[in-house]
Amino acid sequence: MAHCPYCMSPNPASSNICYSCGRVVLGTRGMTVRVGAPIPGGELVHRARRGPPPGLNVRRGGRRRDKKKKSNVRTMVLVVAIAFLFLFTPAQERISNQLEKWLDSILDEFGPAREYPVYATYTAERNVNLYNPHSQTISFNYELPIPALRTDFGHSEFGHELVDGTPNPVVTLQDITSMVVHTEGGGNFVLIPLNNEYLIEDDAIALDSTSEIFWPPVGQNSDRCSVGRCVIWQGDISPGEFITLVVTYDVVGSSFTWWGGDRAPDEAPRSSLGFSMDSSNSGTYADYQRSGQLNTMYDQFGVHKEWYDRDPGPSRNWAIDGTNGVVVELANEIASGLSGDSQDDPYAFAHAAFIKIRDSIVYSQGLAPARGGPSCIDDGRGDCDEQSNAWMSLLRTRNIPAWYEFGPMTDGQFSTWEPHAWANTILPFDTDWCNSQGITLDSCFIEGEVDVVNNRWLLHAPTTMTEWIETPSSLGEAAYDFYRPLSIGCANCWAESWETIGEPEIMGGTYRVPERIGE
Structure with missing residues (x-):
């Protein structure tokens, strides 16, 4: 009988365990392995090779020694670089800049970001829900904007003009190809004309037995559009009843960047x-x-x-206020951080103000009415409207023109929608640059979008659907009217929702806009 190699007690040859001391012995082969002559490279036991684990204390010739030398050289370079970083200012700046570039690249590639399509075609549905909680019938009047063609020059069909008189074609950023309205349960589907056709109240089209629509010119009366082309939906609601207007838009959208900086997305058209x-x-x-x-x-x-005074009474509640002390102080702080060459550059100030608001204001639920620019800065928080108010307030301290753009916004998958507001600004190109490009000076500028909360500097994405771009008015009265499209005899009886119908068609791929600090 075989014996245990540890306690030397008799043990069956086929057993893997010693029945006396309890150790694993691999049967009688355990004795052979432990006391027999060593086999070069180890002996195969139950399909496993005996001996040291692969690579442990095994020298494989000069190749491993070479690798270690390379590692030593790399370590030495790193030590020297760190020494230079702490001992010599020029090297410190150079290495710091390189490290910053590496970190930025990592954040751009793997950090949190929003993803946008380059081009998108989709169908969006809007539901305007009205409810009468009273015991008597109430009347309503609702203004539905008719979106105009959106180009890289706002709603203009003309862009840069060359000195020889040749116009530079604009780029279409959004085209509403179809707009159809009907009421829920009603059988009349009406295709809204998207050009400059008008239909006055006397010729209104019935959507159902209680409501009708027409699309009049802009004017001051209730039978006219307040701020731009619109459809007026009006009618009556019986006690305890709901009525819903359903609007379907077919949209063709494109990304676009007015920015030529290093971090402008290469995929976005210019x-x-x-x-x-x-x-x-x-x-x-x-x-x-x-x-x-x-x-x-x-x-x-x-x-x-x-x-834009949000208070119709005698007091003032400006959404944009470039005279407020909090705003002026922050604007001066931003300006003091600009280089000497940038002190007279509105682009440099606008960009620095964008970074300041983006990086110092926390996104939070907005108030009603929305915080003005000073309150947003003072509170250190705000939603899309409020952060836009803050940024535009800073620009107004330097007399840089800025105005609102409104419309719903969806995510990169077109799965959820929400109301949104962002800013526009106009910035001049350098005179010498204009002359070198052969552009007339009166057309040598950009009219770009700035969306602070989404980190979109001079960038348009097709995930925002432009309904209206603010037009000049007396101290922003047009913005006040746009925010108040409904006239109805009750409070808290109006709700709106958006959704995507079918699958959007994404073309040209997608790109990422990182949610990063700094620029």
Whole structure:
């Protein structure tokens, strides 16, 4: 009988365990393995090779020694780099800049970000729900905006003009190809004309037995649109009843960037001539005195430091306020951080103000009415409207024109929608740059979008559907009217919702906009 190699007690040859001491012995082969002559490379036992684990204390010739030498060289370089970083300022700056670039690249690739399609075609449905909680019939009047063609020059069909008189074609960012309305349960589906056709109240079209629609010109009366082309839906609601207007939009959208900076998304289209703005070709404050759109928007928006009073009474509650002490102090702080060459550059100030608001204001649920710019800055929090108010308040301290853009916003998958507001601004190109490109000075500017809460600097994405871009009015009265499209004899009896119908068609791929701090 075989014996245990540990306690030498008799043990069956086929047993893997010693019945006396309890150790694993691999039967009688355990004795052979432990007391027999060693076999080079170890002996195979139950399909496992005996001996040290692979790579443990095993030298495989010069190749391993070479690898260690490379590792030593790499370590030495790292030590020298760190020494230079702490001992020599020029090297410190160079290495710090390189490390910052590496970190930015990592954040861009793997950090939190929003993803946008380059091009998208989709169908969106809007539901306007009204309810009568009273015991008597009530009447209502609701203004539904008719979205105009959105280009890289706002709603204009004209862009840069060359000195030889050749117009540079605009780029279409959003085109509503169809807009159809009906009421829930009603059988009349009406295709809304998207051009400049009008239908007055006398010729209104019935949607059901209690409501009708028409699309009149802009005017001051209840039978006219308040701020731009619209459909007026009016009618009566019986006690305890609901009525719902259903609006279906077919939309073709494109991304677009007005920004020429290093971090502008390469995938986003630019102007038809490839023009975009960065610190190398931006103009000065004096350029707002050029004739044409620059001077017009300066006079109609820029010089008015207080804008959009949310309180219709005798008191003032400005959404945008470039005179408030909190705003002025922050604006001066931002300006003091600009280089000497950038002190006279509205682009540089607007960009620095964008970074300041984006990185210092926490996104939170907005108030009703929305916080004005000063309150948003003072509270350190705000939603899309409120952070836009803060950014535009800073710009008004420097007389930089800025105004609102409104519409619903969805995510990159077009799965959820919410109301949204963001900003527009107009910035001049440098005069010498305009001359070198052969562009007339009165058309040498950009009209770009700025969405602070979504980190979109001079960037349009097709996931925001433009309903209305603010037009000049007396101290922002048009914005006040746009926010109040419904006239009805009850409170808290109006709700709206949006959803995507079918699957959107995504073209040109997607790109990421990181949610990062700094720029």
